[in-house]
Amino acid sequence: MGLKSALLLSLSLISALSFGKPDWSENASVPLGETREDIYGFGEDLPRVKSEGYIHALKWPVDVTGLLVPYEPLKFFLEEEKNNPLRRFIERVAESQLGYTDMDGMYGWLGLNLYPENSQVSGVFQIPYPTRGQKPDYRMGASLLRTPHSPNSTGLTFSCATCHSGTFLGQTVMGLTNKRPRANEFFVMAKKYIPMIPSGFFRLATKASYEEKAMFKRTKDNLKWVGSVSPQVLGLDTSLPHVALSLHKRGDDAYASKKWSRSIGRRPRHKLETFVADSKPMPWWNLKYKTRWLSDGSIVAGNPILTNFLWNEIGRGTDLKELEKWMQENDEAIEKLTAAAFATKAPHWLDFFPESSVDIELAKRGEIVFNESCKKCHGRYEKRWSYPMAELEPLRVQTQTARVFYHEKTPVKNVGTDPQRWMATKTFSGGLNKLQISKWMKTVVVPQEGYVPPPLEGVFLRYPYMHNNSIPNLCALMMREEDRPKVFIQGPSQKASDYDRECLGYPVGENIPKEWHKERDALFDTRKPGLRNTGHTQMFYDRDGNPRMSEDEKRALREYLKLL
Amino acid sequence: MKKIVAALSLILILTLGVVYFFSQQPPEILVESDISLPLDQEEKPTAKNKEPLVKTEDSKGAPKKAAPVSSSPKSSFPEALSEEEVEELDELLAHYEEEWDKDTKNLFLNELKLSEEDYEDYLMMRDGFEEDRVEAFQEFHNRMAQEKGSSYSYSPTAEMVENEERIRGEYLKLFKERYGEEAFVKYSNLLEGYNDRIRREADPKHGVLRIDF
Incomplete structure (x- = not known):
């Protein structure tokens, strides 16, 4: 190597280090014995950034998300009115009693993990509270959002922590794969029942506001663009077919627009409707060693956190132009979440x-x-x-x-x-x-x-x-x-x-x-x-x-x- | 007027009938109709506003008052109903509503042997249907006003009809899922029979009423 090119190489290395720009390219490599634990080079700031990043992992940051359940009406439906007409309807259609009668019961069924009693505990058990230091009255992964589409109403959705936090011997561990999530099953149920519920009936039966009704209607509309499939067994994840089937419902254009056309209607059924492709998410503490993502290593380039947002939002029927804009305007949140995931340590x-x-x-x-x-x-x-x-x-x-x-x-x-x-x-x-x-x-x-x-x-x-x-x-x-x-x-x-x-x-x-x-x-x-x-x-x-x-x-x- | 009015549609059967609605600015927005139907001025709903989007007593497909037809350039449009005619129509609606209430209650409690709760759920569905229909109509109006300016005219479009049918379809599906196939068939027969009767009794100059749900 000539002196000039060697100089250029070292300059570019210095530049990459000083600006903390990770190499997400296909050519990325991690020198033997090193890691990308501090992927943006935050140095002493890393613990603070990690904590803030975990908040984003606990509270879904994408406020243009396509699926939000109006929170107060849902709570009312589950907890306050045992003889609610909507409950009667759902129980009749499902031909069984709902397995839970309050929000925590629903979170438990979903497999969401409990927040630790103290957010200040150390080491691998340290999990910050997303509610300004107070222990939330909901479980990890449940995200209560106000969004531009419904600024006066709270919507419930689910975050990274739903699948990327786990419980081992009663202790919650961030980054551990959740062994018992029912997130995919939740989508399957939503696809099955929500379209049956007209918005006006929903509003009256749950005492929702008009804005909450609009949120419900938006969710119902977006669900039309979601394809879901149940996992073969508890503990497995069907995200891959979920994304594939959802994309299959959309247009062929660059933003996979949600506009029905005859050609979409004529498409044959997607193979993954029946072909089993279940797998489990990988633990976060391995990210720092890797240069490609997913269990099959098929994502060979790009920030895996962005890919995670994209896949999740395709699977939530979100408008991809809105999502792209959100990504462009929220690089700080993305960076913090990425830094936190890469800085996650394995328990001992x-x-x-x-x-x-x-x-x-x-x-x-x-x-x-x-x-x-x-x-x-x-x-x-x-x-x-x-x-x-x-x-x-x-x-x-x-x-x-x-x-x-x-x-x-x-x-x-x-x-x-x-x-x-x-x-x-x-x-x-x-x-x-x-x-x-x-x-x-x-x-x-x-x-x-x-x-x-x-x-x-x-x-x-x-x-x-x-x-x-x-x-x-x-x-x-x-x-x-x-x-x-x-x-x-x-x-x-x-x-x-x-x-x-x-x-x-x-x-x-x-x-x-x-x-x-x-x-x-x-x-x-x-x-x-x-x-x-x-x-x-x-x-x-x-x-x-x-x-x-x-x-x-x-x-x-x-x-x-x-x-x- | 009671809630049932929402489920009553005025079928606009006059030849080439066009519907005029008054929306935000009644004297300026021209809505084509064989019978003028006013939509009350309303606020954009907010989280705190639990009232219906539109005061449904006045907009459930049948007006309390006849709205004045504006000085449209299209002079061939029919005249608005007189106050007496509107009152007459009001009474007629109340009468059909009362009868339909009795018939459906009888169907639920006596024929289908369902409970009071089941019947109340049906009434809630009916209210929901009314609300969704009015809201969809309002959305359509807002969009038209945005696209064509504050003063516009239009003919009933396939989209409107489609919207209406979609909402009706949603509620019928809800009914079927909630009460089962047999109840649904009996209810559909009752509805069809009742609408046939209204059609036979109708005075063509007022249009024909129909119960949608």
Whole structure:
């Protein structure tokens, strides 16, 4: 490299660093051993920005959003009038009683997580309150908005935290994938029932104001442009088909306008109406290591937070010109939310369990096994126990991960896991890429063959495993395909018996808590399409099915993994 | 006048009948009609304003008072109703309303063996229908005024008819879902029979009334 070009390169690097402009291009890379934890270079300001960014994650910032439920009428409908005509109507149509009789019951059904009792708690449990320091009387993800379309009325919608916060052993963790959300199911229900309710009847039955009625009508109109599909099982997410089906209803123009035409009416049904492409959202603490997004790595360029807004709003029937304008005018909110997501840290085993639950020598043996069998795809993790004099440090320090050597460019591998999710991307990537707003955002979707082998920090609470949740715990992951559990239950995580500490995941077989069997939509059946629990076996078994690891080595490997 | 009037439509059957409505500025906005129908001046609804968009007693498809026809250049339009004629029409509407109330109550409570609550839900649907219809009409007027200026004239359009039918369709669907197929068929038969009777009894010079819901 000549002196001139070297100078130019270093100048451009300095410039990128000083202005904190992240590289969202397809060529982006993260040097080995480094991260993009402070992606905009906020430095000492990062904790403050992160907290403000979390507020945006907790309260949906997009005020041009297409779907808002008038909050007060909904509350009135659920809580104050048990004999409400609208309730009678819905119960008759649904042929069953609504499963809840107040707002918190509805939030609970939706799987929304509880705010911590104290917003000042430290570490991974720190979650700010979006209500000026006071604990909200609603759950995480519920967003109460005033918008330009309805400035005097409060609308309810749902934010990032609905799916990107989770509960582990009763503790709420920001960035952890929600194991039991019913957000997609909520859309399915909204699509089914809301169009049946004329606006005037809604207003009279819920004592709504005229502005709230207009909000309801706008939501009803926008729902016509939403395509939704139920997940196969609780815990999975149908965002991908949701976006694809919604886009399929819109025009072919650059802004996918919401104008019905004969050609739209003549379109064949979209493949994803029936082809299962369920997956789960990824944890936020992995973002800092990655250069491409989604479980299949198909978003190869662009800020993933902007893509998240775009996908969500296509799925809410929003006008894309309005959305583009909102994005252009709200770069600060977008930046803060992006910074917060990238700065999210993975929880540590000792945040939940006592030191007596750690066998550090076993874990060190597991590290050797890991580096022989798993490092190539999942990266290398430099533990503090390998530092000089580490044994003098407290166990918490010894077991910390000092550095992660993931890939400079995030890879995609096909290890034989269920292919339906990555196959589904092909059905609508073209439509997304040609949108004007995608071009402005510089987001590019390229279908892949396989999935991203993710960084493994905090893997102990990311169960069930694989993009499609098909493997309940790491013991099952290390089994031959045919020996893995065919069914298990996607239960909650509130108490010790909800978690298998040896196998790091859901209890299976006879260890499944009895009360879990009541929830029929939580039964995970790996024999269903898109839910297969195949693949990821070559590191454990050779081609003839002979084990590559002893049971002791597997146990050591799990001990190591739980401390990542 | 009671609420039912909302569900009554004046079917404008005079040949090439055109409807005139008075909206924001009654003397200036020309609304073509065989019978002049005034829409009361109203405020833009706000969150605090829980009153209907339009004072529906006066705008449920039938006027309390005849509105004056403006000095339109189109001299061939029919004259407005006299005050006596309007009163007559009012009485007629009240009469049909009362009868329709009785018939529907009988249908719900005696024939279909439904409860008082069920009947009240129906009355609420009827009010909602009226409100939505008036609102859709108002939206249409506002748009026309925006597009064509404060003084405009128009003929009943396919869009208006479509709007009306869409809203009616929504309520009929709601009825069917709420009370079931059998109740819906009986209700539809009652409605059809009642409208046939009104048509037979109608005085053509006043147009024909129809119950929509």
